Amino acid sequence: MNKLTRPLRTIFTFTALLLLIEFFDELHYALGGAALPAIQDDLHLSYAQVGLLLGLPHIIGVAIEWLIMLLGDTHLRKALVIGGGLAVVLAIALIASAPSFMVILGATILAFPASGAFVTLAQATLVDQNPQREAQVMARWTLAGSIGNLVGPILLAGVFAAGLTWRWGYWALAAVALPLVLLVLRSPFPKPAAVHANWRAELSALGRGAWQALTNLSLLRWMLLIEIADLLLDIFTSFAPLYFTNVAGMDNTQASLALSLMLAGSLIADAITIPLLERFQGRSLVRWSAVVALALFAAFLLAPWLLVKIALAMLVKIATLGWYAILKGETYAAVPGRSGTLNAINSLTGLVSGAIPWLVGLAAEQFGLPTAMWLLALGPICLILFTPRAAPGAPKGLLASDD
Numbered sequence: 001m002n003k004l005t006r007p008l009r010t011i012f013t014f015t016a017l018l019l020l021i022e023f024f025d026e027l028h029y030a031l032g033g034a035a036l037p038a039i040q041d042d043l044h045l046s047y048a049q050v051g052l053l054l055g056l057p058h059i060i061g062v063a064i065e066w067l068i069m070l071l072g073d074t075h076l077r078k079a080l081v082i083g084g085g086l087a088v089v090l091a092i093a094l095i096a097s098a099p100s101f102m103v104i105l106g107a108t109i110l111a112f113p114a115s116g117a118f119v120t121l122a123q124a125t126l127v128d129q130n131p132q133r134e135a136q137v138m139a140r141w142t143l144a145g146s147i148g149n150l151v152g153p154i155l156l157a158g159v160f161a162a163g164l165t166w167r168w169g170y171w172a173l174a175a176v177a178l179p180l181v182l183l184v185l186r187s188p189f190p191k192p193a194a195v196h197a198n199w200r201a202e203l204s205a206l207g208r209g210a211w212q213a214l215t216n217l218s219l220l221r222w223m224l225l226i227e228i229a230d231l232l233l234d235i236f237t238s239f240a241p242l243y244f245t246n247v248a249g250m251d252n253t254q255a256s257l258a259l260s261l262m263l264a265g266s267l268i269a270d271a272i273t274i275p276l277l278e279r280f281q282g283r284s285l286v287r288w289s290a291v292v293a294l295a296l297f298a299a300f301l302l303a304p305w306l307l308v309k310i311a312l313a314m315l316v317k318i319a320t321l322g323w324y325a326i327l328k329g330e331t332y333a334a335v336p337g338r339s340g341t342l343n344a345i346n347s348l349t350g351l352v353s354g355a356i357p358w359l360v361g362l363a364a365e366q367f368g369l370p371t372a373m374w375l376l377a378l379g380p381i382c383l384i385l386f387t388p389r390a391a392p393g394a395p396k397g398l399l400a401s402d403d
Helices: 002-043 047-071 077-096 101-128 134-161 166-185 199-214 217-232 234-246 252-276 282-302 306-319 323-334 339-348 350-367 369-386
Strands: none
Touching: 002 077, 002 101, 002 134, 002 166, 002 234, 002 252, 047 077, 047 101, 047 234, 047 339, 047 350, 077 101, 077 166, 101 134, 101 339, 134 166, 134 252, 134 323, 199 339, 217 234, 217 323, 217 339, 217 350, 217 369, 234 252, 234 350, 234 369, 252 306, 252 323, 282 306, 282 323, 282 369, 323 339, 350 369
């Protein structure tokens, strides 16, 4: 019995570790978003600088991350995950002690490719272990992240309530990240499917796989849809604290708690997505939820009452159920066995995702944040218009083949 249960226990523990990495990543992201108004006040940042802080690291990270992801399909995957984790710890420590905008910008630029190595390759490894279940695996991955998203603002609110500054929240993040890296160091890592006997064969296979991915129009479409959907996912989450403090008139603690309610909506959505994918086609879920999300987001921006705005923001997050899990699952299914290469190509779309928050920041600087927030409605509009319909009789959950 021990011989049979030991491998199962090892798989469960490794899977749990990978999901904990995603939990930490979203904890980091959510705490940073909640801390943004305090960081803006402390370092006297303009809206343009905030947009640059949210967008420039994406753009610069493209120049590094694509190579990290491509090498993730080699025997170097474990080393890249460990190195990325250590760099994330360093970046968080630099942000916690940053005396100026340039220091925090430099630390954030370091954090983005490091997070790609640490988190994205962990995700790729988890998906590689569960072929034909990409959307379902991504739904569980997203749920783990949503829990981290919920905990982040609550943790920061506790820091503020204790009379401490936002910097202590980042020191707490570093204390969480380092043990995860040490656990990865001690864990057996499965070899990617593309590993070959020597470097020449491995590089040749990587080149062929990259070209096949670059010329896969279905894959490129799903990648662009992920970036566009992010307008009402991460970008909405990033600007929401500024909206609540600078437009709705909340203080930093209230804004953190309001953001927590929004992220609770994301958690509810991700929990609902898992059983829904066993009963409905993923593409249909995306299309119909985008219709609902668009209506709720417009109501959120137009509502004059604070409590109604908070409730509508939470409902918007619930309405985005399954967007990332389904769209990302479609990308993995489009190039099975090439998860690192897929994420290398995906990193190139960081030019799009990096430019969007910067443009929103510039629009806020020129026309005001309430007006700039309307740009985020383009996310659900594009999902409604460009997500392919599911084929009649297609299996529930993920549909890898196109119409």
